[in-house]
Amino acid sequence: xxxxxxxxxxxxxxxxxxxxxxxxxxxxxxxxxxxxxxxxxxxxxxxxxxxxxxxxxxxxxxxxxxxxxxxxxxxxxxxxxxxxxxxxxxxxxxxxxxxxxxxxxxxxxxxxxxxxxxxxxxxxxxxxxxxxxxxxxxxxxxxxxxxxxxxxxxxxxxxxxxxxxxxxxxxxxxxxxxxxxxxxxxxxxxxxxxxxxxxxxxxxxxxxxxxxxxxxxxxxxxxxxxxxxxxxxxxxxxxxxxxxxxxxxxxxxxxxxxxxxxxxxxxxxxxxxxxxxxxxxxxxxxxxxxxxxxxxxxx
Amino acid sequence: xxxxxxxxxxxxxxxxxxxxxxxxxxxxxxxxxxxxxxxxxxxxxxxxxxxxxxxxxxxxxxxxxxxxxxxxxxxxxxxxxxxxxxxxxxxxxxxxxxxxxxxxxxxxxxxxxxxxxxxxxxxxxxxxxxxxxxxxxxxxxxxxxxxxxxxxxxxxxxxxxxxxxxxxxxxxxxxxxxxxxxxxxxxxxxxxxxxxxxxxxxxxxxxxxxxxxxxxxxx
Numbered sequence: 001x002x003x004x005x006x007x008x009x010x011x012x013x014x015x016x017x018x019x020x021x022x023x024x025x026x027x028x029x030x031x032x033x034x035x036x037x038x039x040x041x042x043x044x045x046x047x048x049x050x051x052x053x054x055x056x057x058x059x060x061x062x063x064x065x066x067x068x069x070x071x072x073x074x075x076x077x078x079x080x081x082x083x084x085x086x087x088x089x090x091x092x093x094x095x096x097x098x099x100x101x102x103x104x105x106x107x108x109x110x111x112x113x114x115x116x117x118x119x120x121x122x123x124x125x126x127x128x129x130x131x132x133x134x135x136x137x138x139x140x141x142x143x144x145x146x147x148x149x150x151x152x153x154x155x156x157x158x159x160x161x162x163x164x165x166x167x168x169x170x171x172x173x174x175x176x177x178x179x180x181x182x183x184x185x186x187x188x189x190x191x192x193x194x195x196x197x198x199x200x201x202x203x204x205x206x207x208x209x210x211x212x213x214x215x216x217x218x219x220x221x222x223x224x225x226x227x228x229x230x231x232x233x234x235x236x237x238x239x240x241x242x243x244x245x246x247x248x249x250x251x252x253x254x255x256x257x258x259x260x261x262x263x264x265x266x267x268x269x270x271x272x273x274x275x276x277x278x279x280x281x282x283x284x285x286x287x288x289x290x291x292x293x294x295x296x297x298x299x
Numbered sequence: 300x301x302x303x304x305x306x307x308x309x310x311x312x313x314x315x316x317x318x319x320x321x322x323x324x325x326x327x328x329x330x331x332x333x334x335x336x337x338x339x340x341x342x343x344x345x346x347x348x349x350x351x352x353x354x355x356x357x358x359x360x361x362x363x364x365x366x367x368x369x370x371x372x373x374x375x376x377x378x379x380x381x382x383x384x385x386x387x388x389x390x391x392x393x394x395x396x397x398x399x400x401x402x403x404x405x406x407x408x409x410x411x412x413x414x415x416x417x418x419x420x421x422x423x424x425x426x427x428x429x430x431x432x433x434x435x436x437x438x439x440x441x442x443x444x445x446x447x448x449x450x451x452x453x454x455x456x457x458x459x460x461x462x463x464x465x466x467x468x469x470x471x472x473x474x475x476x477x478x479x480x481x482x483x484x485x486x487x488x489x490x491x492x493x494x495x496x497x498x499x500x501x502x503x504x505x506x507x508x509x510x511x512x513x514x515x516x517x518x
Binding site: 061100104115128129 | 417424427434435438516
């Protein structure tokens with residue numbers, strides 16, 4: 001795991017989950033999740049659909065209200081307050097906003113505001129939340145757009161942008177607020193295959209700059225290359241975790257092996273064994289064998 | 300049959316005043332309804348499933364009552380509980396009261412039309428509730444609900460004619476009066492129709508123009 005020079009010894013992990021659980025009615029979506037994310041660590045949450053990985057990520061931003069356990073963002077419990085009797089009640093909006101100010105969230109559906117230009121989207125919260133003047137907000141907004149390579153699209157409305165460009169604007173919008181942690185909820189799942197690469201490239205650069213990232217993804221190639229830690233969820237529980245080489249390696253539990261096998265078969269038609277598109281699986285990885293060797297070479 | 304439009308010019312001053320009263324009760328009443336309607340929609344949205352029931356019931360009740368009956372209740376029922384309004388003011392209140400529940404319904408559908416994810420994104424960035432409403436929800440809703448708003452406005456414009464029954468000196472009352480006094484029914488009724496047509500047509504044009512203006516970003 002790489003250590004960022006800017007946060008040499010933080011007193012607490014960027015994110016800590018302690019026995020987190022969540023139920024929708026009778027259905028236990030998450031159960032007993034323990035997880036720590038260190039500063040500058042990149043954690044990828046993977047697993048079959050319905051396994052609870054998106055719900056888990058949304059709990060970290062308190063977009064879903066977890067009802068068991070605790071989630072600490074930069075050392076502070078998010079969303080809940082525990083009173084003297086140990087009962088939990090909703091934290092004030094002000095405190096929730098404070099916790100969320102450490103987080104940048106990127107959604108599967110981009111969720112840009114269609115009535116604002118790209119620059120408008122990126123500078124809105126700088127003006128309204130950080131209280132910057134219009135001029136300063138737009139200057140910083142442009143810097144954020146430049147980081148995702150879209151400065152020339154500053155005045156375009158979302159409807160005029162491709163899916164990949166929209167997602168990059170959404171990333172810039174989150175980055176502009178200078179969060180310590182970025183959360184990505186299937187950021188490429190709504191994109192045409194040829195647009196996936198540009199988004200992954202931006203994320204890759206962020207990771208290499210030392211950003212703490214938690215990524216829910218179906219892009220196994222990206223996960224294998226970029227993650228410091230892979231977390232595999234199934235039926236609301238973590239069933240495997242560790243370095244990619246380990247989780248995808250020979251010791252992988254049968255469920256993980258099966259999942260990977262299915263993934264590779266599904267993508268066999270899309271992947272040219274000789275190209276190394278950012279989203280593609282390293283050609284030499286196959287379920288259960290050779291993964292360790294293949295991922296070792298990547299770093 | 301003799302059709303003599305000069306009857307209109309000889310009463311021009313009276314008709315002009317009536318036209319202004321119609322426009323005044325219509326626009327001020329609608330503005331009142333718009334504001335109360337938005338407040339009502341926000342209130343209903345913020346209340347729990349059970350707490351909002353009385354408001355929903357009240358809204359159903361008002362929508363189930365003819366406008367004429369509402370006017371009677373507010374204008375003739377008012378004095379019995381100590382509220383005595385002059386006719387024009389009463390007319391504005393009637394239009395506002397009656398339209399508020401329809402405006403609320405339009406706003407409710409508008410709120411539902413803004414994708415939830417956009418609000419989540421705004422929340423994550425730290426925008427407060429009020430900022431969400433003013434910066435994200437209302438501007439987008441406006442595009443979606445403009446046709447419905449324009450439609451309601453044209454309906455309300457014509458509903459002001461009912462106010463003649465509670466002695467508001469608006470177009471229908473005044474032109475009707477001139478017609479009865481001078482037996483020039485044809486002239487006054489044609490003028491009456493043209494006046495409403497003018498207002499309704501104007502509203503539709505402004506609505507269309509606004510739709511094109513505010514919806515520009517969608518393509």
